[in-house]
Amino acid sequence: xxxxxxxxxxxxxxxxxxxxxxxxxxxxxxxxxxxxxxxxxxxxxxxxxxxxxxxxxxxxxxxxxxxxxxxxxxxxxxxxxxxxxxxxxxxxxxxxxxxxxxxxxxxxxxxxxxxxxxxxxxxxxxxxxxxxxxxxxxxxxxxxxxxxxxxxxxxxxxxxxxxxxxxxxxxxxxxxxxxxxxxxxxxxxxxxxxxxxxxxxxxxxxxxxxxxxxxxxxxxxxxxxxxxxxxxxxxxxxxxxxxxxxxxxxxxxxxxxxxxxxxxxxxxxxxxxxxxxxxxxxxxxxxxxxxxxxxxxxxxxxxxxxxxxxxxxxxxxxxxx
Amino acid sequence: xxxxxxxxxxxxxxxxxxxxxxxxxxxxxxxxxxxxxxxxxxxxxxxxxxxxxxxxxxxxxxxxxxxxxxxxxxxxxxxxxxxxxxxxxxxxxxxxxxxxxxxxxxxxxxxxxxxxxxxxxxxxxxxxxxxxxxxxxxxxxxxxxxxxxxxxxxxxxxxxxxxxxxxxxxxxxxxxxxxxxxxxxxxxxxxxxxxxxxxxxxxxxxxxxxxxxxxxxxxxxxxxxxxxxxxxxxxxxxxxxxxxxxxxxxxxxxxxxxxxxxxxxxxxxxxxxxxxxxxxxxxxxxxxxxxxxxxxxxxxxxxxxxxxxxxxxxxxxxx
Numbered sequence: 350x351x352x353x354x355x356x357x358x359x360x361x362x363x364x365x366x367x368x369x370x371x372x373x374x375x376x377x378x379x380x381x382x383x384x385x386x387x388x389x390x391x392x393x394x395x396x397x398x399x400x401x402x403x404x405x406x407x408x409x410x411x412x413x414x415x416x417x418x419x420x421x422x423x424x425x426x427x428x429x430x431x432x433x434x435x436x437x438x439x440x441x442x443x444x445x446x447x448x449x450x451x452x453x454x455x456x457x458x459x460x461x462x463x464x465x466x467x468x469x470x471x472x473x474x475x476x477x478x479x480x481x482x483x484x485x486x487x488x489x490x491x492x493x494x495x496x497x498x499x500x501x502x503x504x505x506x507x508x509x510x511x512x513x514x515x516x517x518x519x520x521x522x523x524x525x526x527x528x529x530x531x532x533x534x535x536x537x538x539x540x541x542x543x544x545x546x547x548x549x550x551x552x553x554x555x556x557x558x559x560x561x562x563x564x565x566x567x568x569x570x571x572x573x574x575x576x577x578x579x580x581x582x583x584x585x586x587x588x589x590x591x592x593x594x595x596x597x598x599x600x601x602x603x604x605x606x607x608x609x610x611x612x613x614x615x616x617x618x619x620x621x622x623x624x625x626x627x628x629x630x631x632x633x634x635x636x637x638x639x640x641x642x643x644x645x646x647x648x649x650x651x652x653x654x655x656x657x658x659x660x661x662x663x664x665x666x667x668x669x670x
Numbered sequence: 671x672x673x674x675x676x677x678x679x680x681x682x683x684x685x686x687x688x689x690x691x692x693x694x695x696x697x698x699x700x701x702x703x704x705x706x707x708x709x710x711x712x713x714x715x716x717x718x719x720x721x722x723x724x725x726x727x728x729x730x731x732x733x734x735x736x737x738x739x740x741x742x743x744x745x746x747x748x749x750x751x752x753x754x755x756x757x758x759x760x761x762x763x764x765x766x767x768x769x770x771x772x773x774x775x776x777x778x779x780x781x782x783x784x785x786x787x788x789x790x791x792x793x794x795x796x797x798x799x800x801x802x803x804x805x806x807x808x809x810x811x812x813x814x815x816x817x818x819x820x821x822x823x824x825x826x827x828x829x830x831x832x833x834x835x836x837x838x839x840x841x842x843x844x845x846x847x848x849x850x851x852x853x854x855x856x857x858x859x860x861x862x863x864x865x866x867x868x869x870x871x872x873x874x875x876x877x878x879x880x881x882x883x884x885x886x887x888x889x890x891x892x893x894x895x896x897x898x899x900x901x902x903x904x905x906x907x908x909x910x911x912x913x914x915x916x917x918x919x920x921x922x923x924x925x926x927x928x929x930x931x932x933x934x935x936x937x938x939x940x941x942x943x944x945x946x947x948x949x950x951x952x953x954x955x956x957x958x959x960x961x962x963x964x965x966x967x968x969x970x971x972x973x974x975x976x977x978x979x980x981x982x983x984x985x986x987x988x989x
Contacts, residue, residue: 397848403871407867407871408837408868408875411836411837411840411841411872412837412840412841412875414837415839415841415842415843415844418826418838419842419845438831439834439837442834443834447820450819451820
């Protein structure tokens with residue numbers, strides 16, 4: 350079992366990047382004036398390959414594109430909503446479009462998935478990113494649930510040609526499992542628990558809530574819920590996931606992003622559509638409006654129906670005849 | 671010069687420029703011998719008169735492309751003709767038509783993509799792709815569209831969505847600087863494009879990092895899409911603004927090759943400790959009276975009959 354030590358994904362990711370920078374002299378780290386204690390270590394060790402472009406996400410992406418065209422591997426690091434939405438067209442044109450014609454290696458590392466920045470309010474919360482990044486061609490979209498996954502993603506992705514967005518949590522979290530295998534990363538998902546009756550398919554922080562809900566279902570209802578951790582929304586092996594869900598009577602998707610707007614639930618609907626008559630499905634996520642209530646993250650989630658008890662209740666309702 | 675290429679398009683201009691066929695001052699002042707082995711430009715030394723003839727040929731070809739493909743943005747494409755001719759025929763850019771992404775090339779980013787239809791005949795003439803492709807612009811199956819895409823041999827990046835080129839150029843310049851390359855990055859923008867905020871993020875970045883291998887050419891044709899730039903949102907004083915951001919700034923008539931070529935050539939030759947901007951003062955729709963006269967020339971097409979009259983030489987104002 351993984352240790353219950355809580356760590357920050359960004360630190361695990363940056364440590365892995367630092368190790369990679371030692372092996373790959375072409376790797377350059379760009380930050381839009383966003384830091385971390387581990388980043389200080391990286392910057393001290395590789396001062397020539399750490400560049401703070403300032404609070405300028407559009408230029409962050411453009412400079413990353415120019416460096417990548419010249420053969421550099423690049424990590425571009427910023428707060429998730431700004432990394433995805435302030436410079437969306439730069440990502441679209443200079444990374445997604447251009448990388449279809451010329452080889453480029455750029456990793457967009459965003460911090461602040463969902464309600465991570467709980468007391469900062471909606472400006473600093475990434476609520477739309479899963480939907481809007483998933484629609485872009487030639488872009489990998491990764492949504493790790495823990496530091497072990499973020500570390501392995503860095504190790505796997507940084508040496509590869511391609512463009513990808515990593516949506517990392519802002520809070521300290523325990524690992525949900527041992528690090529995923531390469532095969533699991535390639536298919537984009539992994540089972541954390543096998544079960545019967547209902548499968549909770551979650552991504553990011555909601556994986557933690559899904560595991561809590563599964564515990565409640567086991568204790569209170571005697572239902573052994575399966576839990577799947579979606580590590581990549583793109584590329585996600587729909588065939589493999591469809592096969593994994595075959596015969597499952599009820600599937601609940603869980604995402605810390607607007608629900609019904611093209612994120613995880615949409616990906617699952619596409620996969621489950623062929624078996625719509627046999628599998629009941631419900632997508633759970635954030636309601637489609639901005640919220641200004643201040644509070645801890647779990648209280649914010651409970652306020653929108655995403656607490657573990659509420660998730661367990663939704664599962665029971667979905668299973669009801 | 672590939673004047674021997676048999677092509678209807680090339681012959682339509684009627685200008686076959688023979689290298690060395692005219693007397694006068696040789697404008698080639700620079701061969702980067704000893705800097706980059708395998709300099710691959712296959713362009714003979716030209717006199718100023720030859721360069722002027724080439725500019726006129728490009729201007730004519732741009733109008734002919736527009737006649738066949740009225741969707742093209744002709745007004746915006748006529749203002750940077752001389753700057754592009756200087757770069758490609760004036761021994762400034764290093765390039766390799768048969769290997770467009772040759773490592774030893776200088777990088778030119780045509781950020782004002784839709785305003786660079788004039789580059790199509792240049793790239794074709796130099797052998798990046800066959801001259802016959804110029805007949806196909808905007809037609810099904812052609813790779814030459816109304817707004818150039820990076821699938822065109824000779825184009826570096828995505829163009830036409832405005833405000834991207836200088837930031838990408840900063841990344842390229844930084845990479846070239848890091849590996850002590852003598853190659854330069856040139857970025858061509860329109861003045862209206864300077865309304866995009868991302869350009870100023872890049873201007874700040876280039877100044878801060880002293881990207882002396884980066885040159886910004888502002889095709890200062892003074893017009894946006896719907897009106898004169900000064901009436902939309904003024905850029906004045908542009909030179910002073912760029913200087914304040916740490917750039918060296920030069921300014922000249924962007925249609926006068928005698929003034930423009932020495933400036934560009936010197937910028938390409940001399941190492942600089944800071945990024946350099948050349949403000950080329952131009953006329954949008956240069957040489958086409960109906961375009962020159964209209965503040966909305968950007969969206970205007972030129973009727974075929976007017977193009978025929980212009981190519982027959984009725985208009986004395988051009989070149």
